[in-house]
Amino acid sequence: MEPTTFVLFGATGDLAKRKIYPALFNLFIDKKLPQSFSIIGLGRREWTDASFRTNVEQSIRDFSRRKGTDAVLVNEFLQAFRYSVLDIDRKEDYQKLLLLVEQREQELRVAPNRLFYLSVGPEYFEKIAAHIQESGLGSAQGWKRLVIEKPFGHDLQSARDLNEKLSKSFAEEEIYRIDHYLGKPMVQRLEALQQTNPVIQAIWNNRYIANVQITANETVGVEERAGYYDHVGAIRDMFQNHLLQMLMMTAIQVPSKSAADKVRFKKKQVMEALEPLQKQDVASSIIRGQYAAGSIQGKPVVDYLAEPGIAPASMNDTFVAAKLQIDNSFWRGVPFYIRTGKRMKEKSTRIVIEFSEPLKQSSSTVNEQAAPNLLVIEMSPNEKIMLQINTKDTENKGEFKPIQIDLNPGDHDFPEAYESLIQDALHGDATFFAHWDEVELSWAWVQPVLEAFEENLVPLHKYASGTYGPAEADALLAQDGFHWWFDSKLEQNNEAEEGKQYAYHANH
Numbered sequence: 001m002e003p004t005t006f007v008l009f010g011a012t013g014d015l016a017k018r019k020i021y022p023a024l025f026n027l028f029i030d031k032k033l034p035q036s037f038s039i040i041g042l043g044r045r046e047w048t049d050a051s052f053r054t055n056v057e058q059s060i061r062d063f064s065r066r067k068g069t070d071a072v073l074v075n076e077f078l079q080a081f082r083y084s085v086l087d088i089d090r091k092e093d094y095q096k097l098l099l100l101v102e103q104r105e106q107e108l109r110v111a112p113n114r115l116f117y118l119s120v121g122p123e124y125f126e127k128i129a130a131h132i133q134e135s136g137l138g139s140a141q142g143w144k145r146l147v148i149e150k151p152f153g154h155d156l157q158s159a160r161d162l163n164e165k166l167s168k169s170f171a172e173e174e175i176y177r178i179d180h181y182l183g184k185p186m187v188q189r190l191e192a193l194q195q196t197n198p199v200i201q202a203i204w205n206n207r208y209i210a211n212v213q214i215t216a217n218e219t220v221g222v223e224e225r226a227g228y229y230d231h232v233g234a235i236r237d238m239f240q241n242h243l244l245q246m247l248m249m250t251a252i253q254v255p256s257k258s259a260a261d262k263v264r265f266k267k268k269q270v271m272e273a274l275e276p277l278q279k280q281d282v283a284s285s286i287i288r289g290q291y292a293a294g295s296i297q298g299k300p301v302v303d304y305l306a307e308p309g310i311a312p313a314s315m316n317d318t319f320v321a322a323k324l325q326i327d328n329s330f331w332r333g334v335p336f337y338i339r340t341g342k343r344m345k346e347k348s349t350r351i352v353i354e355f356s357e358p359l360k361q362s363s364s365t366v367n368e369q370a371a372p373n374l375l376v377i378e379m380s381p382n383e384k385i386m387l388q389i390n391t392k393d394t395e396n397k398g399e400f401k402p403i404q405i406d407l408n409p410g411d412h413d414f415p416e417a418y419e420s421l422i423q424d425a426l427h428g429d430a431t432f433f434a435h436w437d438e439v440e441l442s443w444a445w446v447q448p449v450l451e452a453f454e455e456n457l458v459p460l461h462k463y464a465s466g467t468y469g470p471a472e473a474d475a476l477l478a479q480d481g482f483h484w485w486f487d488s489k490l491e492q493n494n495e496a497e498e499g500k501q502y503a504y505h506a507n508h
């Protein structure tokens, strides 16, 4: 890997502490960092190199999955760290930074390859990019890359404005937009699953698949982020980015050699084929919810409107469920159901592919008894890929029973999403970063939904905390003859489903 100077804006912040330093450390332990690697942390706080290193060390101790590592190795890792006070608005601070970067490159005798990671609020992206350009930091002889964190805009227009401004300083191929769901090991395996298995490739279409369900449920509420979340809601916080990215990754027909540009081109094609919604019709495909008081794992929790910092009459969405259709030859007629919510019964992030009914057999009871085949890509609470198939129940002669096969047994030490993503950015591999085309098309699809919410054309359903959201989200599937898989309430409510659910959980 080429020598790199990693310039981190927002080095004193929460994301750096909880995700970036632990990820860098894990990469260091796995020998996945460049041999010559230098990190320059920036913030307004008057830290020194020494206090910066102390903070980084603490973050490793608190958040790395390699906490117990030998102190000598930790110390070796920390030697790469330097700190410089920088106020985003002060031109002269960028000159000081340039000198430090050049000094480090000379000390290490390395080419000026510079990765600028903006772990700061999005309101600063444009300013920092322009300063990098003007100060000369971005015009050395090596490569330059810009890594940015969501949100990439607040709606279609603001996203376009932001992109236009960034593109004055960085070319599209130099911009790495992090969507941490793309770094999740199981999302990455989804690509490999298709790419390397002709049997999966062959059935990855509307001939064999009845519907696709994408769930990202959380038990947490708004927490300390009221100022941000009450203006954003589930639709912007999760749906526009993470969930549409999962939809794209599921619906692409993965090219046999998945070069970044090919994968991203296929994702763009999926977004272009996504049937658009008209503002007036949003209510028939989208369910909007907001959590009420309830209990999570036995503990009482308050109504969203009673959360500190939330406007008393807020109409913000904390839950969204949607039915989407992709109008292309592979997916025409296959509904994609997507949902995400806060204060749900359990943390569960998964993609379920439900295959069509088995072919008609001579005895009709076969079809009645057999559960659908399912492919489950589970990201949380466990990371696994499962295939549900039917077999004979040896205890109840003549009956069928669904069994679940773990497709990656014994493989449980997965890298964190940020590890994979930072490693890819260092390599210059943009496959698992969001291209501007995808971001723009996602905002374009979501825009009528934002407007329909704004104009209250979509009812806001209250749901008790600790449930699976409003009943209307179940009805969205029920009207098509489906239900959400693996919601544990089915165990209580539907005897016919009970065996399937227990069978699944028993194998977990």
Ligand SMILES: NC(=O)C1=CN([C@@H]2O[C@H](COP(=O)(O)OP(=O)(O)OC[C@H]3O[C@@H](n4cnc5c(N)ncnc54)[C@H](OP(=O)(O)O)[C@@H]3O)[C@@H](O)[C@H]2O)C=CC1
Binding pocket: 009, 010, 011, 012, 013, 014, 015, 016, 018, 042, 043, 044, 045, 086, 087, 088, 089, 118, 119, 120, 121, 122, 149, 150, 151
């Ligand atoms: N935290 C998380 O889990 C996630 C965060 N994100 C995104 O990552 C970004 C950073 O978030 P987070 O770390 O939580 O935010 P924090 O508020 O914890 O940190 C903000 C950072 O920005 C720096 N900063 C703010 N203003 C200035 C300025 N004028 N000049 C120089 N530095 C400045 C702060 O440094 P100092 O105070 O020293 O000036 C601090 O290091 C945001 O875009 C957020 O949306 C995305 C996903 C998850």
Ligand SMILES: O=C1O[C@H](COP(=O)(O)O)[C@@H](O)[C@H](O)[C@H]1O
Binding pocket: 216, 218, 237, 238, 349
């Ligand atoms: O980006 C975000 O994601 C988290 C959920 O991420 P996960 O990896 O734990 O599933 C969400 O809590 C947060 O609101 C959102 O900004």
